[in-house]
Amino acid sequence: MNLSGKKILLGVTGSIAAYKACELLRLLQKEGAEVRVAMTEAATKFVAPLTFASLSKCPVYTKDGNPEGRPFQHIDFPRWADLFLAAPASADCIGKMANGIADDPVSLCYMSSACPKWIAPAMNTTMFLSPAVKRNLITLRSFSDTQILESPSGELACGENGPGRFMEPAEIVRALKNFREKENGKTVLITAGRTEEAIDPVRYISNRSSGKTAVALAEAFWNAGYRVVFVHGPMDISAPTFAENVRIKNSLEMYQAVMQRESEVNAIVHCAAVADYRPKHVSQTKIKDSRSQLNLELEPNPNILRDSVKNKSAGQIIVGFGLETDDVKNHGAEKFEKSGADLLVLNTPVMQNAGFGFDRVPFAILEKNAPIPELQMHTKSELAQKIADKVTCLLESSHA
Numbered sequence: 012m013n014l015s016g017k018k019i020l021l022g023v024t025g026s027i028a029a030y031k032a033c034e035l036l037r038l039l040q041k042e043g044a045e046v047r048v049a050m051t052e053a054a055t056k057f058v059a060p061l062t063f064a065s066l067s068k069c070p071v072y073t074k075d076g077n078p079e080g081r082p083f084q085h086i087d088f089p090r091w092a093d094l095f096l097a098a099p100a101s102a103d104c105i106g107k108m109a110n111g112i113a114d115d116p117v118s119l120c121y122m123s124s125a126c127p128k129w130i131a132p133a134m135n136t137t138m139f140l141s142p143a144v145k146r147n148l149i150t151l152r153s154f155s156d157t158q159i160l161e162s163p164s165g166e167l168a169c170g171e172n173g174p175g176r177f178m179e180p181a182e183i184v185r186a187l188k189n190f191r192e193k194e195n196g197k198t199v200l201i202t203a204g205r206t207e208e209a210i211d212p213v214r215y216i217s218n219r220s221s222g223k224t225a226v227a228l229a230e231a232f233w234n235a236g237y238r239v240v241f242v243h244g245p246m247d248i249s250a251p252t253f254a255e256n257v258r259i260k261n262s263l264e265m266y267q268a269v270m271q272r273e274s275e276v277n278a279i280v281h282c283a284a285v286a287d288y289r290p291k292h293v294s295q296t297k298i299k300d301s302r303s304q305l306n307l308e309l310e311p312n313p314n315i316l317r318d319s320v321k322n323k324s325a326g327q328i329i330v331g332f333g334l335e336t337d338d339v340k341n342h343g344a345e346k347f348e349k350s351g352a353d354l355l356v357l358n359t360p361v362m363q364n365a366g367f368g369f370d371r372v373p374f375a376i377l378e379k380n381a382p383i384p385e386l387q388m389h390t391k392s393e394l395a396q397k398i399a400d401k402v403t404c405l406l407e408s409s410h411a
């Protein structure tokens with residue numbers, strides 16, 4: 012789900028993990044969400060409401076009401092919210108939410124919210140594994156408007172090691188973002204990461220692609236309702252858990268993986284940084300250091316974008332990526348023309364603090380029969396969203 016502009020009501024309960032809700036609030040704001048906070052009395056013993064009021068820039072709903080003294084806050088906050096998130100959720104509050112008890116601000120907001128509800132449990136392992144908590148979580152899972160965020164196993168504040176840990180705030184945000192509100196019955200294949208072209212058993216030729224843009228693309232398409240096939244080489248970040256991941260190492264493997272699947276997908280986004288050349292001869296043993304000149308003979312790899320355009324099925328949309336370091340617009344236009352792709356994302360790594368490994372990238376999306384736009388700096392998520400929107404539009408018009 013897209014968190015930008017979402018109104019999130021964060022319910023904080025009496026857990027040792029309550030301090031992590033401050034970071035969670037900040038991360039949700041970073042995604043563009045507006046956050047308000049409700050706290051149980053026990054939660055206020057762990058973190059002062061003033062902290063959450065300052066971070067959310069809104070009075071916190073506690074048992075004492077709020078400084079503005081609005082009498083209907085238990086209705087106003089839930090009515091305002093697009094999403095209710097109890098994090099951390101104590102065993103006690105989970106019990107209340109599962110059984111219709113609403114005698115504190117968090118369980119009361121849970122019951123009076125008509126929006127989707129998410130619960131991130133946090134407690135000691137023995138409590139988490141107790142029959143009562145297990146039963147209450149089963150009950151909550153059976154409610155159609157409620158999602159439980161799985162507690163990971165690990166070391167707890169009490170020293171025990173096992174399930175019941177509070178999911179890390181960044182993981183909660185990721186889980187919310189990856190939650191799909193709708194499915195559109197379409198599949199996109201995204202190529203990602205870099206390739207490694209072996210020279211000998213220990214050396215290879217590669218490049219600096221981190222895979223960040225491709226992961227952002229997978230998330231944007233997934234959120235837009237697509238099934239995602241993610242064909243990826245080595246990357247600096249993890250592949251998306253929701254995608255069908257196909258791991259490859261070199262360009263020939265990537266070529267085969269794409270060609271095998273291309274007829275089954277509605278769109279292909281060629282985001283991977285695939286090596287243009289590979290060593291003609293791969294030494295079976297490590298090349299010895301003789302301190303004399305060493306020449307590597309390279310041969311061209313197949314052009315995956317060009318061949319997927321050649322085999323393109325009716326109504327399929329193909330997106331290429333072009334990276335240029337000089338005369339960017341002209342070289343990009345030439346590449347677009349030659350490729351035959353429906354869209355070409357032109358980018359350059361030469362601006363400061365942008366491109367490889369960074370979160371921002373200067374880019375322009377080239378479309379058929381349209382003037383070439385100027386490159387503009389955006390985050391990789393914004394770029395991914397724009398591409399997903401354009402592909403969805405093109406797919407809709409190709410079937411109209």
Ligand SMILES: Cc1cc2nc3c(=O)[nH]c(=O)nc-3n(C[C@H](O)[C@H](O)[C@H](O)COP(=O)(O)O)c2cc1C
Binds near residue numbers: 054
């Ligand atoms: C130091 C400390 C840490 C606690 N941590 C947790 C916890 O992580 N999870 C939990 O369910 N209860 C925990 N408790 C117990 C709850 O605070 C207690 O059950 C409280 O009544 C919960 O109230 P609430 O659900 O209204 O917030 C802790 C208690 C103390 C004193």
